[in-house]
Amino acid sequence: MSGKVFVARHAMGTKVSGRALVARDGFSARYDLDRIAGVFSRPAHKLAGQSYVGRVLVLDTAKGGVASAWMLHEMRSRDKVPLALVFNSVNPILAQGAALGDITMLAGFDEDVTAVVPHGAEVEVDPAAKTLRVL
Amino acid sequence: MLAGKLGEVPKLALTHQIKVGEFFGAQDFVAVTQAHVMADTESLGEAGVRWLESLAATKDGSRTVRIPTITDPRGTDFTKARQLKQADWMVDLERRAVAALVKIGVSMTDTCINYQTVLAATRGEHVAFGDTGVVIYSNSVCGARSNFEGGPSALSAGLTGRTPRYGFHLDRNRQATLRVRVVWTPESLNDWGALGAVIGRIAGNYWAVPVVEGIERAPTSDELKHFGAAMASFGSVALFHIVGMTPEASRLSDVAGDRLPEHRVGRAEVKALQQSYAVDSKVDVVVFSAPQLSLYELRALAGLCDGRKFKIPLLAVTSPQVKPDSDRFGYTGRIEAAGGTVYSGMCFYQSYAREIAEANGWKTLATNSAKMVNILGGYGYVPILASMEECVDAAQTGRLR
Numbered sequence: 001m002s003g004k005v006f007v008a009r010h011a012m013g014t015k016v017s018g019r020a021l022v023a024r025d026g027f028s029a030r031y032d033l034d035r036i037a038g039v040f041s042r043p044a045h046k047l048a049g050q051s052y053v054g055r056v057l058v059l060d061t062a063k064g065g066v067a068s069a070w071m072l073h074e075m076r077s078r079d080k081v082p083l084a085l086v087f088n089s090v091n092p093i094l095a096q097g098a099a100l101g102d103i104t105m106l107a108g109f110d111e112d113v114t115a116v117v118p119h120g121a122e123v124e125v126d127p128a129a130k131t132l133r134v135l
Numbered sequence: 136m137l138a139g140k141l142g143e144v145p146k147l148a149l150t151h152q153i154k155v156g157e158f159f160g161a162q163d164f165v166a167v168t169q170a171h172v173m174a175d176t177e178s179l180g181e182a183g184v185r186w187l188e189s190l191a192a193t194k195d196g197s198r199t200v201r202i203p204t205i206t207d208p209r210g211t212d213f214t215k216a217r218q219l220k221q222a223d224w225m226v227d228l229e230r231r232a233v234a235a236l237v238k239i240g241v242s243m244t245d246t247c248i249n250y251q252t253v254l255a256a257t258r259g260e261h262v263a264f265g266d267t268g269v270v271i272y273s274n275s276v277c278g279a280r281s282n283f284e285g286g287p288s289a290l291s292a293g294l295t296g297r298t299p300r301y302g303f304h305l306d307r308n309r310q311a312t313l314r315v316r317v318v319w320t321p322e323s324l325n326d327w328g329a330l331g332a333v334i335g336r337i338a339g340n341y342w343a344v345p346v347v348e349g350i351e352r353a354p355t356s357d358e359l360k361h362f363g364a365a366m367a368s369f370g371s372v373a374l375f376h377i378v379g380m381t382p383e384a385s386r387l388s389d390v391a392g393d394r395l396p397e398h399r400v401g402r403a404e405v406k407a408l409q410q411s412y413a414v415d416s417k418v419d420v421v422v423f424s425a426p427q428l429s430l431y432e433l434r435a436l437a438g439l440c441d442g443r444k445f446k447i448p449l450l451a452v453t454s455p456q457v458k459p460d461s462d463r464f465g466y467t468g469r470i471e472a473a474g475g476t477v478y479s480g481m482c483f484y485q486s487y488a489r490e491i492a493e494a495n496g497w498k499t500l501a502t503n504s505a506k507m508v509n510i511l512g513g514y515g516y517v518p519i520l521a522s523m524e525e526c527v528d529a530a531q532t533g534r535l536r
Contacts, residue, residue: 012158026371030178030484031513042513061340063371065510066207066265067178067485069285074180091341091371092155092302096285099154 004134006109006116010090011127013104017135018083020056022119023047024112026063027085027094029071038080056084056125058117058132062094072097084125086132088112106132136295142196144239148291155288156299165261165280165300170200170293171249172241173207173265174286175485176228183286184232191238199240204293205253206236207266208427208454208482209245215478220494225487241293245480246454248427250277251356253456258382261304263292267373268364268426268506274374276359278382280304283341283373302341303374309383311346311376313338314395319402320351323522324432327354328361328505329405335370336408337398346376346384346392353380357429364426365505412508412520413535419497421530423523424452424483425507430460432523433477437466439527445474448495449530455480475530483507488514501526501535 023046026032034041038053062068072094075081085098090107098105104125113132117123122135137153139146156164176184190198209229211219216226233243244253247266250273256262258278264270265284273279282302284292292298302308315334321327338345345366354362354377366372376384376392384390423436428451436451451470453461458479461467467477484507492498492515499517502508503526508518521535529535 010158010160012154028513031510033513041515044512061371063368065368066173066267066283066285067175069287070174070178070180070183073186073287074178074182077180077182089340089342091373092159092282092288093285095158096151096155096288099151099158100287105158 006111006113006132008106008130008132009108011106011130012098013084013102013127015126015128016083016104017122017124018054018056020058020117020119020121020123021047021050021052022058022114022117024060024114026061027057027059028063028065029068029075030065031063035071035075035080052082053080054083056086056123057082058086058113060087060114061089062087062091066093068093069097069100072101072103076101076103086113086125088114106130142193142198144190144193144196144198145294148294151287151291152295152299156301159299159301161299161301163300164297165304166297167261167263167292168202169254169256169262170202170204170289171207171264171266171269172204172286172289172293174232174236175208175210176225176232177210177485177487178286179232181228184228184235187232187235191235200293201296202293204241205244205249206241207247208485209480210486212478212481215476218476219486219491221487221491244455246427246456247482248360248429248454251429252454263289263298265289267367268360270373271363271367271375272360274303275363275376275381308342309344309374311344311390311392311395313343313345313398314392315345315347315398315400317347317349317400321405324357324361325503325505325520325522326405327358328365329408329520330400331362331365332369332505332509333400333404333408335366335368335372338370338372341371341373343370343372344374345372346378346387346390348378348387350377350380357432360426361505368506368509409520412518415499415517415519416534417499418447418501418519418529418533418535419499420447421449421501421526422483422507423503424450425504427482428453430457433457433461433466436523437469439524440470440473440475443473443527443531445530446533447530449475450478450483451475452478452481452483484510484514492516501529
């Protein structure tokens, strides 16, 4: 798996590298997170209890809730923010929030990235090249 | 505008919109006639309020909105914050946000049912609406055109009078991608919400557009409000069609639904979703909110409250446009005579739901809102979905049947 590269259709932000938290589940800052503690808090979420701070989140899709657009900005102000967000499919809210919160984001792949990126892998996210690379 | 000739605020707004538009491959902008901004302080936080205050304090050039720009619910009812046991800092933060938004020219309508209370968008009208429930209703029932516009983007649209042309502003993204045959037509609002939730889960992402067949009667605005809000919440869906009822789908083929495989959804699937939340019978608090209640919902609730004395708190949340009529028609008085409380201009889950649960000792919450049961799990509640009648019974006895 090391060295494998996945190409996204949508990208923004700066190039970052870090450890990936991977799950075939959704993402909403309001529904899924304890933003003060910096952990996934919705009990049914596949990453429940895990810290998202400084991690590259590789998830299936962004979920409803316009609040996430402000919340990513607020999380950034307290450094309780993921390093990058990578989605199979993204909604505008997360893109708008990433734009305001200055968070690197990739979305839209030909394969299910949650199935091919190992949980805990070191990855590189390069928005200029629109690539996710497993290191 | 981008050159800064109109000032720093429009330039900042347009720069943000270009960043988002380029992410989605927008070719240009489209003029919008209204913007609806979600900006409660639980979401904004101190950082967001400071951001708004920095816009409001700008002296150089224009700092006010160019089109009618209204707001989603606030994080409190200022007249009842103490009753909710909200901390002073929460109310202070709300006051600062309101002051900043007013300086930017925003009209504080504080409602998530603006399509019932302020001004519904019309077929083909391009708008920039926040609140997923507002967007899905406006797109689907009204035939208007909006993406989910988070607070920063909706405010930017208000400031520039335009939005990037992508997503549901484009004809090609409004065709159906999922065909659902419903073999059971709901009656109660919680059933309509649960049906929306089931379809939302099947759809599963923002770009999915369900077309629904088999609904046997014209749903009311309140029924479609709960149906759409839940679909948006569970599935991030922004547009649905109902064949023969919503404006863009007179026939299945109008939205290319005839080319899609059929999913069947019936009473069993709806009941299974409701049962998945029925984990406790003891109830700490009953809440009617998300979306805010219409005048007719408050009328129905008042009728159920007559002659009762509640053992546990019952909260009913409506908009500042509806509340005066509810007062005038006696609905508020009848609900509050039984021990309930009618709140105005807020939304329960946007009002520091985690903190007020801790302050009031609330854990198990009964509601008829499928949207709210989906959200509140993340705030530490045990939410239960039941009918309005069952919820009112629970307020009287402390238990759900």
